Structure formats: C-alpha cells, structure tokens
Amino acid sequence: MTASTGADLDELLVLATDIAREAGELIRSARAAGVEVAETKSSATDIVTAADQASEALIKRRILAARPDDGILGEEGSDQDGTTGVRWIVDPIDGTVNYAHGLAQYAVSIGVEVDGEPAVGVVLSPAQDVEYTGVVGRGAWRNGVPIRAAEPVPLERALVGTGFSYQRDLRVSQARTFSALLPQIADVRRFGSCALDLCAVAEGTLDAYVEEGIGGAWDYAAGRVIAHEAGARVEVLTGVFGRILVVAAPTPSYAGFRALVGSCGFVREREQAAPERG
Numbered sequence: 718m719t720a721s722t723g724a725d726l727d728e729l730l731v732l733a734t735d736i737a738r739e740a741g742e743l744i745r746s747a748r749a750a751g752v753e754v755a756e757t758k759s760s761a762t763d764i765v766t767a768a769d770q771a772s773e774a775l776i777k778r779r780i781l782a783a784r785p786d787d788g789i790l791g792e793e794g795s796d797q798d799g800t801t802g803v804r805w806i807v808d809p810i811d812g813t814v815n816y817a818h819g820l821a822q823y824a825v826s827i828g829v830e831v832d833g834e835p836a837v838g839v840v841l842s843p844a845q846d847v848e849y850t851g852v853v854g855r856g857a858w859r860n861g862v863p864i865r866a867a868e869p870v871p872l873e874r875a876l877v878g879t880g881f882s883y884q885r886d887l888r889v890s891q892a893r894t895f896s897a898l899l900p901q902i903a904d905v906r907r908f909g910s911c912a913l914d915l916c917a918v919a920e921g922t923l924d925a926y927v928e929e930g931i932g933g934a935w936d937y938a939a940g941r942v943i944a945h946e947a948g949a950r951v952e953v954l955t956g957v958f959g960r961i962l963v964v965a966a967p968t969p970s971y972a973g974f975r976a977l978v979g980s981c982g983f984v985r986e987r988e989q990a991a992p993e994r995g
C-alpha cells in the first residue's frame with residue numbers, strides 16, 4: 718500500500734469520521750425503534766433493513782454535499798464515478814444480521830481511495846462505542862489510541878476470524894475447506910462483520926482472518942487500511958469458488974498463514990485478481 722498524493726488525507730479522515738458518527742447515531746437510534754426488513758438479496762438470510770438504506774442515503778448525501786465531484790460505491794446501490802480521483806467505498810451497516818438480531822457486532826464502514834489506492838478507513842461500531850481509523854502511511858487507531866497487530870504465534874495457536882456465505886451451495890463447499898483448516902489452528906471465530914474482523918486483526922485480538930464470498934469491496938475497503946497501518950498484510954484474492962477471498966494476518970506471520978489457507982484449498986491459485994463485487 719503506497720501513500721497517496723494530491724488529496725488532503727487529514728481532511729478526508731475528518732470528513733469520513735464525522736459522517737460515520739452521524740450514520741452510527743442514525744442506525745443505533747433506528748435499532749432502538751425496531752428493525753424493518755426492507756428486502757433480501759442473495760438468499761432469504763441476506764437481509765437489507767430500512768436502516769441500511771437510510772444510512773447509505775445519509776452517507777451519500779453528506780459526502781456529495783462536501784465533495785460533489787468525488788466517486789462513491791456503496792453496498793445499497795450507490796455507484797457513481799467522480800472526477801477528483803477520490804472514491805468513497807461505503808458499507809452503511811456491516812453486520813446487518815447481527816444488527817437485526819440485537820447483537821452489538823455491527824459497524825459503519827467508510828473507506829476512501831485516492832487514485833485507485835486505499836488511503837483512509839473508518840470503521841465505527843455504535844453499539845460498542847468503538848471507532849477504528851487508519852490513514853495510509855500514518856497509522857491506525859482505536860478511539861484515538863494507536864493499535865498494533867498481534868505478535869506472531871505458531872499456526873496451531875492462531876485464533877482465526879472468518880465468515881460463511883449467505884448462499885447454501887457455497888457453504889457446502891466452505892465446509893470442505895474448513896475441515897482442512899480447523900485441525901491446524903487453535904480455533905475460529907465468526908463474529909459477523911468483515912470490517913470489524915479486519916479491525917480485530919489490526920488490534921491483535923484475532924491472529925488472522927480468511928473469508929471467501931464476502932459481498933464486495935465495501936466489506937474490506939476501510940478495514941484493510943486500518944489493518945495494514947497496524948502492521949498486518951491484507952490480500953484480496955479470488956477464492957477457490959471464484960468469489961472474493963480476503964486473507965489477513967500480521968505481516969511477519971502472513972506468509973505462513975497464506976501458505977496454510979492455500980494448502981487447505983481456499984485460493985484459486987492461477988487467477989488472483991479479485992472482482993469488486995462478490
């Protein structure tokens with residue numbers, strides 16, 4: 718990841734943080750009033766709530782009010798090119814299933830790319846009052862305090878975050894790769910938010926993360942800046958089932974973890990440029 722030039726990253730961070738806080742407040746108060754499922758996507762369990770839509774609308778409105786010529790990609794339909802080289806990649810609620818079930822592990826995720834390179838990330842967990850931020854070349858923070866990825870541990874002691882697809886056929890296949898992985902690590906955690914999983918790698922509460930079949934770039938755009946700046950490596954690959962595969966681990970242990978997930982059959986080894994949508 719290289720430092721971007723030509724845009725004021727501090728300014729982008731302040732704006733991204735302000736907007737994430739506003740969206741976080743919106744979804745937290747909407748949750749208190751109850752959950753309205755607005756639609757489903759890839760399967761009956763892949764739900765979109767009215768709060769997902771309202772959050773994305775707020776984020777888009779706020780970005781365009783401040784920076785009308787930037788590009789935006791959002792999970793709930795925003796997709797417009799800009800002319801400034803700055804593009805915002807937004808997941809208005811990452812962890813919607815948790816949100817709907819009353820679990821705290823959900824977040825607003827706002828990543829900013831400059832000239833196609835990841836530059837700024839904000840992942841805000843309103844129910845936990847936690848805000849992760851990262852700026853390329855400058856660092857990563859949790860509630861303003863610098864964070865670092867975990868010290869390397871042997872693979873058999875690694876606690877690994879992951880996720881399973883909303884689609885049954887992909888889950889059947891995921892069970893195969895997991896049956897190869899599970900005996901070789903300490904355990905897995907499935908918290909339900911890719912953005913927060915990457916932040917967990919960033920702050921060292923997870924030793925690594927691997928997931929195939931996440932929805933799109935909005936899931937990892939912010940978290941990967943934060944993890945990278947905290948001393949982790951994050952790769953976006955094509956998984957064995959042809960879907961987006963995200964692999965992350967502290968940089969010193971990345972090669973070992975990447976080799977392990979490769980040997981367990983997670984990676985489509987010959988074709989590694991991943992699609993932007995899952």
Ligand code: IPD
Pocket residue numbers: 792808810811812813814879880881882908909910911912928930931932933936
């Ligand atoms: C999902 C979460 C989940 C991951 C899925 C994502 P959503 O995002 O990040 O942890 O396993 O692949 O699609 O649907 O809650 O925005």
Ligand code: CA
Pocket residue numbers: 808810811812911932935936
């Ligand atoms: Ca998501």
Ligand code: CA
Pocket residue numbers: 769792808809810811812813
């Ligand atoms: Ca989402």
